[in-house]
Each structure stands twice: as C-alpha cells, then as structure tokens.
Amino acid sequence: MKAPLVAILDDEPSIRQMLTDALEEAGFRTVGYGRATEFEAALRSLSPDVCLVDLGLPDRDGLTLVHRLALESGAAIIIISGRAQVQDRVTGLELGADDYIIKPFEPAEVVARVRARLRQPKAATTGASTARFAGWTAHFDRYMLEDSDGEETPFSHAEGEVLRLFLDAPKRLITRTQMQETLGGAAGESFDRAMDVRISRLRTKLGEDPKNPKLIKTIYGAGYIFLGDVSWN
Incomplete structure (x- = not known):
C-alpha cells in the first residue's frame, strides 16, 4: 500500500524543501509546486491525499483555489499562510479548508496536522x-x-x-x-x-x-x- 501523497503549493523554495524533508522523513510521499497553474495542471493526472496551500501565490488567488479544491477534489486541504487575522482563517474554513496553519511554523506541527486530517471516522x-x-x-x-x-x-x-x-x-x-x-x-x-x-x-x-x-x-x-x-x- 502506497504512503499518502501530500501536494505542497508554496512559491518559496525554502519552505517547499523544509516541508518535503519533514513529510518524507515521516513516511509521506510529496510533490511540490511554486505556482498555482503548475499545480492545477498536475491535478489532471494526480490525486493527492492532502494539499498544503499557501494563500500568497504569485499567479492566482489562494482562497479561490482552496474553494475549487474543496468542491472538486477529495483531498484534505490545509492552508499555510502568513495571514494571521481571524477573518482570514474564518474565510479559509468557510471556503472548504480543513485546517489553517500560520507562518512561521514548526515542520513537526505540519506533519501532525497532516496525520490528523488523514484520520477517518x-x-x-x-x-x-x-x-x-x-x-x-x-x-x-x-x-x-x-x-x-x-x-x-x-x-x-x-x-x-x-x-x-x-x-x-x-x-x-x-x-x-x-x-x-x-x-x-x-x-x-x-x-x-x-x-x-x-x-x-x-x-x-x-x-x-x-x-x-x-x-x-x-x-x-x-x-x-x-x-x-x-x-x-
């Protein structure tokens, strides 16, 4: 049985690498993207179990992408963002995100949140x-x-x-x-x-x-x- 696949969408290479290292060490498979257009193209043939989505994307509104993922994908969606306002968190959850992590963060916290989202009733x-x-x-x-x-x-x-x-x-x-x-x-x-x-x-x-x-x-x-x-x- 294959390990769960986590898609990482963040335009900062250092953050993508940090998350990749932490998640792969924890036993997950990962794929990373720096732009929303690359990520959306990959989804035509890719079915991630969890999507980590940064809201501050250079080519697309992150919240719009989150909403589309919630409607069209079976993946769990975790927003990772520097936007710390309560309203941003509420909006993300209302649009269908499963969780919201504020930057800066500890990689171990992200791994724990991913594991939590993959638990099923x-x-x-x-x-x-x-x-x-x-x-x-x-x-x-x-x-x-x-x-x-x-x-x-x-x-x-x-x-x-x-x-x-x-x-x-x-x-x-x-x-x-x-x-x-x-x-x-x-x-x-x-x-x-x-x-x-x-x-x-x-x-x-x-x-x-x-x-x-x-x-x-x-x-x-x-x-x-x-x-x-x-x-x-």
Whole structure:
C-alpha cells in the first residue's frame, strides 16, 4: 500500500524543501509546486491525499483555489499562510479548508496536522461509501449529496468528515471533545470555529432551517445529535 501523497503549493523554495524533508522523513510521499497553474495542471493526472496551500501565490488567488479544491477534489486541504487575522482563517474554513496553519511554523506541527486530517471516522473503515437518510443520499466516494429528486450538491472533504461522524452515530450525543478526538486538530477556539463553519454549511446543503434544524440538532453546552435514521451500503 502506497504512503499518502501530500501536494505542497508554496512559491518559496525554502519552505517547499523544509516541508518535503519533514513529510518524507515521516513516511509521506510529496510533490511540490511554486505556482498555482503548475499545480492545477498536475491535478489532471494526480490525486493527492492532502494539499498544503499557501494563500500568497504569485499567479492566482489562494482562497479561490482552496474553494475549487474543496468542491472538486477529495483531498484534505490545509492552508499555510502568513495571514494571521481571524477573518482570514474564518474565510479559509468557510471556503472548504480543513485546517489553517500560520507562518512561521514548526515542520513537526505540519506533519501532525497532516496525520490528523488523514484520520477517518469509524464508518470510513467499513467499506461503506453511501448513506441514505431523510430523503438524502450521501456519496462519500465522490463527495456528493443527492436529494429525493436526484439533484446533487457537492460537499468538501472537511464537511464529509463531520457528516460521516454524524451518520455513523445517529441519535447519539456527540460532544465537542469526541469530535476533536475523532477528527484531529488542536482543541480550542480555532477547532470550535471550524466545526461551527462545517456544520453550518452542512445544514445549508441539507436545506435545514438554521433557527430550527431538524436533522443536526445543537444541544447547547453538550454537543450535537443527528436525528435521522441512517442506512449504509
């Protein structure tokens, strides 16, 4: 079985080399690119497991690229950027990124975050790739939600991780601590905000009333419960 492939997109050669050395020492395969156009061309024949994306690219807006990756790729997406403002982090997560690392960083932290993003909830290891619930079908093999009329809506890798966690444990309380332990990432305000963003986006795609959601219920001070009946195949 091949080691996971990590694509590194950063216009600074020294950073690409530092990340390459750290990730390959940890057992990952890597490919590196300095420009978005090179990276996008490679994606026609390449399927990375994780993409590390710098926002400050010379030839493309990094956030636009992140959004496209989230919609079209099954890869986990980790932004690496010198932009430290909270709004930049929130925007990146809202556009579909799985994680956000601020420069400067320790290579060991990036390796840990990559490993965390490659962890899958229990249902991911069962071989089941399709779940049906409340008139919806979730296709995890191609990151699509299908409604009862056959209309499809894409979801990101990050949203898929959360949805799969809910569908694997319907009608059971899932605490923030359980989410953090299962999905990985550092506990704290940043993780909580990332979960809020993903759950909000899932509710929107499932046509939920944000003031009174029927499927993904918030239990204030405790966590969440998914209320639908679920069948896997």
